[in-house]
Amino acid sequence: xxxxxxxxxxxxxxxxxxxxxxxxxxxxxxxxxxxxxxxxxxxxxxxxxxxxxxxxxxxxxxxxxxxxxxxxxxxxxxxxxxxxxxxxxxxxxxxxxxxxxxxxxxxxxxxxxxxxxxxxxxxxxxxxxxxxxxxxxxxxxxxxxxxxxxxxxxxxxxxxxxxxxxxxxxxxxxxxxxxxxxxxxxxxxxxxxxxxxxxxxxxxxxxxxxxxxxxxxxxxxxxxxxxxxxxxxxxxxxxxxxxxxxxxxxxxxxxxxxxxxxxxxxxxxxxxxxxxxxxxxxxxxxxxxxxxxxxxxxxxxxxxxxxxxxxxxxxxxxxxxxxxxxxxxxxxxxxxxxxxxxxxxxxxxxxxxxxxxxxxxxxxxxxxxxxxxxxxxxxxxxxxxxxxxxxxxxxxxxxxxxxxxxxxxxxxxxxxxxxxxxxxxxxxxxxxxxxxxxxxxxxxxxxxxxxxxxxxxxxxxxxxxxxxxxxxxxxxxxxxxxxxxxxxxxxxxxxxxxx
Amino acid sequence: xxxxxxxxxxxxxxxxxxxxxxxxxxxxxxxxxxxxxxxxxxxxxxxxxxxxxxxxxxxxxxxxxxxxxxxxxxxxxxxxxxxxxxxxxxxxxxxxxxxxxxxxxxxxxxxxxxxxxxxxxxxxxxxxxxxxxxxxxxxxxxxxxxxxxxxxxxxxxxxxxxxxxxxxxxxxxxxxxxxxxxxxxxxxxxxxxxxx
Numbered sequence: 001x002x003x004x005x006x007x008x009x010x011x012x013x014x015x016x017x018x019x020x021x022x023x024x025x026x027x028x029x030x031x032x033x034x035x036x037x038x039x040x041x042x043x044x045x046x047x048x049x050x051x052x053x054x055x056x057x058x059x060x061x062x063x064x065x066x067x068x069x070x071x072x073x074x075x076x077x078x079x080x081x082x083x084x085x086x087x088x089x090x091x092x093x094x095x096x097x098x099x100x101x102x103x104x105x106x107x108x109x110x111x112x113x114x115x116x117x118x119x120x121x122x123x124x125x126x127x128x129x130x131x132x133x134x135x136x137x138x139x140x141x142x143x144x145x146x147x148x149x150x151x152x153x154x155x156x157x158x159x160x161x162x163x164x165x166x167x168x169x170x171x172x173x174x175x176x177x178x179x180x181x182x183x184x185x186x187x188x189x190x191x192x193x194x195x196x197x198x199x200x201x202x203x204x205x206x207x208x209x210x211x212x213x214x215x216x217x218x219x220x221x222x223x224x225x226x227x228x229x230x231x232x233x234x235x236x237x238x239x240x241x242x243x244x245x246x247x248x249x250x251x252x253x254x255x256x257x258x259x260x261x262x263x264x265x266x267x268x269x270x271x272x273x274x275x276x277x278x279x280x281x282x283x284x285x286x287x288x289x290x291x292x293x294x295x296x297x298x299x300x301x302x303x304x305x306x307x308x309x310x311x312x313x314x315x316x317x318x319x320x321x322x323x324x325x326x327x328x329x330x331x332x333x334x335x336x337x338x339x340x341x342x343x344x345x346x347x348x349x350x351x352x353x354x355x356x357x358x359x360x361x362x363x364x365x366x367x368x369x370x371x372x373x374x375x376x377x378x379x380x381x382x383x384x385x386x387x388x389x390x391x392x393x394x395x396x397x398x399x400x401x402x403x404x405x406x407x408x409x410x411x412x413x414x415x416x417x418x419x420x421x422x423x424x425x426x427x428x429x430x431x432x433x434x435x436x437x438x439x440x441x442x443x444x445x446x447x448x449x450x451x452x453x454x455x456x457x458x459x460x461x462x463x464x465x466x467x468x469x470x471x472x473x474x475x476x477x478x479x480x481x482x483x484x485x486x487x488x489x490x491x492x493x494x495x496x497x498x499x
Numbered sequence: 500x501x502x503x504x505x506x507x508x509x510x511x512x513x514x515x516x517x518x519x520x521x522x523x524x525x526x527x528x529x530x531x532x533x534x535x536x537x538x539x540x541x542x543x544x545x546x547x548x549x550x551x552x553x554x555x556x557x558x559x560x561x562x563x564x565x566x567x568x569x570x571x572x573x574x575x576x577x578x579x580x581x582x583x584x585x586x587x588x589x590x591x592x593x594x595x596x597x598x599x600x601x602x603x604x605x606x607x608x609x610x611x612x613x614x615x616x617x618x619x620x621x622x623x624x625x626x627x628x629x630x631x632x633x634x635x636x637x638x639x640x641x642x643x644x645x646x647x648x649x650x651x652x653x654x655x656x657x658x659x660x661x662x663x664x665x666x667x668x669x670x671x672x673x674x675x676x677x678x679x680x681x682x683x684x685x686x687x688x689x690x691x692x693x694x695x
Contacts, residue, residue: 057682063552065545065662066686134555134594 051129070097113140202229375413402429556683577622
């Protein structure tokens with residue numbers, strides 16, 4: 001604070017001192033120049049006047065050839081100590097009378113007078129002045145005087161420096177007093193600024209003491225404080241509102257989450273109920289279906305020869321439909337069991353799994369030779385039994401729907417991105433119409449007639465359920481008669497919890 | 500080399516000019532006194548010049564001159580060579596704007612217009628008579644004889660150490676209404692104010 005004050009003081013002092021010195025120097029140089037010029041002119045004029053007076057006084061002496069009188073006139077120059085030598089020449093150029101100051105050096109009077117004029121010879125001023133009376137040149141006055149231009153210059157310089165030092169001192173003393181008048185209001189403003197920063201009290205104001213630039217600075221500072229105070233209030237108010245809104249949002253969110261949890265629990269309970277219902281239904285259905293199958297077989301074995309051809313055919317239909325009903329119930333049981341069973345996760349070699357599953361299915365398969373292309377599949381985390389089920393269903397579908405091709409081709413491969421592995425199974429079989437894609441993964445949904453391709457319509461629903469439980473997705477694309485590709489993804493990171 | 504030559508040429512021309520000037524001054528402006536001319540003749544020439552120059556230091560009564568350019572008349576008695584010399588001297592010259600005329604006087608002509616009257620040594624015996632005849636008139640009487648001031652002369656030439664000097668009778672001049680410049684008095688050998 002003190003350092004800053006000092007620096008402003010110093011600056012102002014510097015300004016004052018510089019201005020004073022500069023102004024005095026310029027004025028001094030101008031005055032000195034003027035004075036020396038005036039000195040020179042007045043010296044010359046003085047000497048010429050002196051010569052003129054001397055000439056007029058000596059005119060009779062020359063007229064009447066009286067050197068004694070001229071000599072007496074010249075002797076009067078003793079009263080003028082600046083004149084070192086003087087002489088009067090006759091019209092014909094002869095030295096008529098001469099004067100030399102006491103103790104003066106070698107006179108060296110010019111041997112001949114010159115025309116009117118003056119000149120500076122070293123440190124002396126020399127003047128020649130004709131004596132004219134009645135248009136007749138009677139003679140010439142010669143004067144030689146000390147010309148102390150340099151001494152005068154030195155004296156002047158001395159006076160100038162004394163004046164400069166004195167006025168510098170006065171200026172510094174005065175400005176030190178005046179400085180306080182300038183700096184005090186500035187210090188007051190900075191003091192208020194410091195207090196505002198410390199206390200964050202925007203209601204503080206600077207007292208305006210002057211009507212000058214500093215006064216307007218104080219006004220501006222006060223206006224700024226008002227504005228900042230207003231802004232701060234608005235900001236605080238909106239902050240408060242925001243905080244309230246956030247609280248409300250948090251409440252709503254918690255409420256929503258609670259509601260979702262409740263609904264989920266209800267849903268899960270309903271699902272469980274439904275699953276156990278379908279399980280018990282399937283389980284309970286099995287017994288009568290087995291009975292029908294058992295008794296129709298007994299009927300066939302014991303009484304086939306008593307039945308005519310028509311009865312045999314109808315019994316055959318009963319047997320095959322009973323078989324189909326049993327298959328449906330088995331699949332339904334498997335599907336419903338899926339939701340009840342805990343998943344056993346482990347690291348799985350998907351490539352090996354797909355290969356062995358294909359070999360097992362292919363061994364049971366009847367039909368043309370199939371070209372099986374197996375790419376490189378990454379390992380995955382999951383339930384071995386469930387994922388084997390996925391491969392089994394997808395590969396058997398591929399075998400089944402490509403069985404009518406002359407050269408069936410089945411390709412299994414995978415691609416990976418940052419989050420997940422995408423496995424796919426592609427065949428060149430019957431394919432399906434993409435507009436029915438949404439029905440593809442529904443339970444008991446079939447896109448082909450049963451006499452065309454066998455199946456219960458539960459397989460893909462089961463696959464979807466398994467993939468979803470692993471945190472993945474499943475989809476397919478196809479065109480009729482151009483084969484189908486089934487994709488499923490498994491996340492690289494194992495999700496917490498398993499459903 | 501060239502500049503040296505130029506310098507020396509300039510110096511030479513200056514030297515020649517200086518020599519020429521000195522020659523002219525010594526031969527023309529300051530002619531040595533002709534050997535034929537004796538000291539008396541020289542003395543009379545100086546006196547003639549003085550006579551003319553006196554005119555510039557004298558103030559006559561205002562009514563004496565009708566016009567601003569009315570000539571000043573210098574009359575010479577008893578010294579014809581001086582009168583001749585003076586006549587030559589005043590040609591074309593003026594004193595305070597007035598031309599100067601010279602005339603010789605044989606006798607006193609009380610009515611003649613005369614401002615300065617020179618009475619030569621030859622006529623010094625008649626000085627008293629002349630002075631008395633012209634006494635009230637403002638005429639500057641100049642003489643060249645010892646004791647002339649007591650006989651009515653105002654300026655009297657003397658010879659001091661071979662130089663022409665003069666003495667003045669100021670009271671006589673005042674009586675005649677003539678005013679003599681103090682500058683003239685300053686170069687006078689002797690100024691008298693108590694002439695009998």
